[in-house]
Amino acid sequence: MESFGWATLYPEILLLVAACVIALVDLRVTDTRRTLTYVLTLLSIAAASLIAGVQAASGTSSYGFSNMVVNDPMGNWLKCFAGIAMMMTLVYGRPYAADRDMTRGGELFTLGMFSLLGMFVMIGGNNFLVIYLGLELLTLSSYALVALRRDNGIATEAAMKYFVLGAMASGFLLYGLSMLYGATGSLDIGQVIKAVSTGQIRHQVLVFGLVFIVAGLAFKFGVAPFHMWIPDVYQGAPTAVTLIIGGASKLAAFAMLMRLLVEGLLPLAFDWQQMLAVMAVLSLVVGNFAAIAQTNFKRLLAYSTISQMGFVLLGLMSGVINGNASSAYNAYSSAMFYMVTYVMTTLASFGVILMLAKEGFESEEISDLAGLGRRSPLAAAVLSVCMFSLAGLPPLVGFYAKLSVLQALITTGQPLYTGLAIFAVVLSLIGAFYYIRVVKVMYFDAPIQQPVGQAPADVRWVLTINGALVLVLGLLPSALMKLCADAIVRTLGS
Amino acid sequence: MGWLSLAIWTPIVFGAISLLLGREGQQNLVRWFALLGSLVGLAVTLPVVFGFKVGTAAMQFVERHSWVERFNIHYHLGVDGLSMWFVPLTAFITVIVVIAAWEVITDRVHQYMGAFLILSGLMIGVFASLDGILFYTFFEATLIPMYLIIGIWGGPNKIYAAFKFFLYTLLGSLLTLVALIFLYNASGGSFDIATWHRLPLSMTAQTLIFFAFLAAFAVKVPMWPVHTWLPDVHVEAPTGGSAVLAAIMLKLGAYGFLRFSLPIAPDAAHHWAWLMITFSIVAVIYVGLVAMVQKDMKKLVAYSSVAHMGFVTLGFFIFNDLGMAGGIVQMIAHGFVSAAMFLAIGVLYDRVHSRDIAAYGGVVNKMPRFAAFALLFVMANCGLPGTAGFVGEWMVILAAVKFNFWIGLLSATALILGAAYSLWMYKRVYLGPVGNHHVEELTDIGGREFFIMALLAIATLYMGLYPKPFTDVMDASVANLLQHAAQSKLR
Secondary structure: OOOOOHHHHHHHHHHHHHHHHHHHHHHHOOHHHOHHHHHHHHHHHHHHHHHHHHHHHHOOOEEEOOOOEEEOHHHHHHHHHHHHHHHHHHHHHHHHHHHOOOOHHHHHHHHHHHHHHHHHHHHHEOEHHHHHHHHHHHHHHHHHHHOOOOOOHHHHHHHHHHHHHHHHHHHHHHHHHHHHHHHHOOOEHHHHHHHHHHOOOOHHHHHHHHHHHHHHHHHHHOOOOOOOHHHHHHHHOOHHHHHHHHOHHHHHHHHHHHHHHHHHHHHHHHHHHHHHHHHHHHHHHHHHHHHHOOOEHHHHHHHHHHHHHHHHHHHHOOOOEOOEOOOHHHHHHHHHHHHHHHHHHHHHHHHHHHHHOEOOEOOOEHHHHOOHHHHOHHHHHHHHHHHHHHHOOOOOHHHHHHHHHHHHHHHOOOHHHHHHHHHHHHHHHHHHHHHHHHHHHHHOOOOOOOOOOOOOHHHHHHHHHHHHHHHHHHHOOHHHHHHHHHHHHHHHHO | OOHHHHHHHHHHHHHHHHHHOOOOOOHHHHHHHHHHHHHHHHHOOHHHHHOOOOOOOOOEEEEEEEEEHHHOEEEEEEEOOOOOOHHHHHHHHHHHHHHHOOOOOOOOHHHHHHHHHHHHHHHHHHHHEOEHHHHHHHHHHOHHHHHHHHHHHOOOOHHHHHHHHHHHHHHHHHHHHHHHHHHHHHOOOOOEHHHHHOOOOOHHHHHHHHHHHHHHHHHHOOOOOOOOHHHHHHHHOOHHHHHHHHHHHHHHHHHHHHHHHHHHOHHHHHHOHHHHHHHHHHHHHHHHHHHHOOOEHHHHHHHHHHHHHHHHHHHHHOOOHHHHHHHHHHHHHHHHHHHHHHHHHHHHHHHHOOOEHHHOOOHHHHOHHHHHHHHHHHHHHOOOOOOHHHHHHHHHHHHHHHHOHHHHHHHHHHHHHHHHHHHHHHHHHHOOOOOOHHHHOOOOOOHHHHHHHHHHHHHHHHHHHOOHHHHHHHHHHHHHHHHHHHOOOOO
């Protein structure tokens, strides 16, 4: 190693420094001038995403810190998107947090930045330990964020649940990683895949480790049967925090899955694909059926997440068929496209909840949305676009996400995979039922709440753009699809 | 930008703008704006009608641009003799619906007009698409405005109806999506429908594809036994919604058979033709009988729609040119006649707020002008010669007799049944002494209603007396399609 490769870590360094500076600045500003912290946070995240974006656009890969971190197009795009998602989260969440006394001490902003830093480290890790470090930084910040309203019983309970289950999952993951280290003698992803590819290593040891790794990942990803924390944490956490957990960090979880399973353990694809298949089916069933019964909108979105993640897994599992990886790029890029568009839609959905919430009113029951079409045409329009998109109706972006995953499944030509595609399609019909029920409440039911107060201009603008993106990327999905495909090809090809 | 693109996007753009016009006191502005939009939308379809070259089966007014490169999806438009007439028909019905809603819809006018204009553009898009995914996109996207139309402006049980409509049709089309992706892979990465027409496929593959498409199109037509959503939806939908649903939306399914099922899976289509013919005959006879016992006028016309669409599918699956052309003519004619029937019911409903046949009686005494129009449409509905309803039915029956005498005989009973339920309804609603005080207070139709009735009456009579322009256009394409469907694609 001739140099440290500082350039690979510019966004992370920037975020770390900025987070520390902002924490210090926040000590000195009074409550009335809290805007300063907010603007500084947005600016530094914007700068970090910009750097990641520029690096991503260059399309090259580089390694740094003795192969500890990697800088490749897939990672950089995911960093860029995660940064943008975090900025949007903070824009949506600020009025909500201010109403609930959560911005005092700037915790939301600094912890948000630290969790983003954790995501960046996870996304850019090329070594099991680095990825694990990033994951812990992300989850520790999240635990604190969920518990930010310490006087709220439900939030505290959610934080406890999240912490206990999260720690257990981390343990699983770490245990699996240590098994892998024992088998291959390395923590470096490149070394591991070389060692595994030789076929000299005892298969049982590898698979044993793999089971724990997949279980840990599944927990972080939030797929059945490791999904139990999702509904409670989504519902219990303050909505602004829910969005941090359910938005940007999903991109990081996707990157972790790609790094560990695809980049590190592709020769074991046959084994982990079977596990993913089981989890995908379970997620689709649990997510879609449980969502029907929900009356709480945040809980409904939580179950919807579980089912949508099932679709991502379906994309991931159709990469290698009978040892033939020719459709791998297609499959992984479809999963990435699904993930990116899903995060975008989730941001807008929670953005609407955050916009409608007022002091002392959470606006999280589905019935709270009654008559929204009259009370706030903008919020209702954005939320309907999101719901139809999640249901997979063209011409919205969710349709193309589903199309690309189904295409990846059917292209394999295996009857089992085609059967899974039909199964997924039938279950999305059940999903459509609860998504359009939300639209029904907004447009067909009579309003029971008073008109919505005027949201701040920045929130309205970002929400409009976010909703418009769901529609416009549906009409013109080509660019984003190509971006994902290129990123995967360049990353895995190198 | 070609004429087809203009025909699709003009109403959508006008519709989107009228959604934004939704302020208090702007209702009249919205109405005039929507009328302007629908008229411009109709105007831009006229070059398609008059510029259409008769006597060729080739696609005309073709536009092709790359749309989603990664999946080789193209924005590929074009019309041939099978689809051309539906472009102006859709635009024409939209004008009628906008005028019909003028004073009737007072709640959220901007959304109502916006939804119908957008729906109009989407439906034209279905008829003009030559790319599988583009077709699917338009086909599915029509669900969104229609769902909102039924759910917002519908009757008391509207929510049940809106859900039933949405989920029924979505289930069918989702299976179609799987078939589209399968064809995409089988053709080596193309969503071009014309490419699929030439694709050799095994019998198993053809059968699976045929039934996957059947799931979507049979529900949309709707064919017996998946027709049960239609009466429920019609009863709850607002007048304009019923008119568009019957006049255009049902045709999307029938058109799908022509564009997808028959040419892509011809062997399976031939093999399963007996099933389709059986379903069609059941629709014609059984559903016709069901129509006879309805107490609700809208339900009666809804069941009669199912029966009439049975003629269309019957015409398609006996595989001869007269039957197929007859089916298409029947689709167009039913577009005029069913729209007129539902608008006539709407006229009565606006005044009396009841759709029960028993709530009327002797309407002719109070509304002579309206009753005259209603008589014409009822006659057209039961297939009286000289009206649009006659031409298609006659062609299909003739073709069916040629195909098999008994099937022809069975299908011809529809004329008797149609006459029975249509005329009986007319007698009970319009004739006789004035039934009650509601009817006593009725006033005859005004200029606006007279205008739309007259437009539809002219169209009905014109098509009935001189159907040549309609049949000439489709002859070459029908012959081409039949020739195509006659060749086995098995290898």
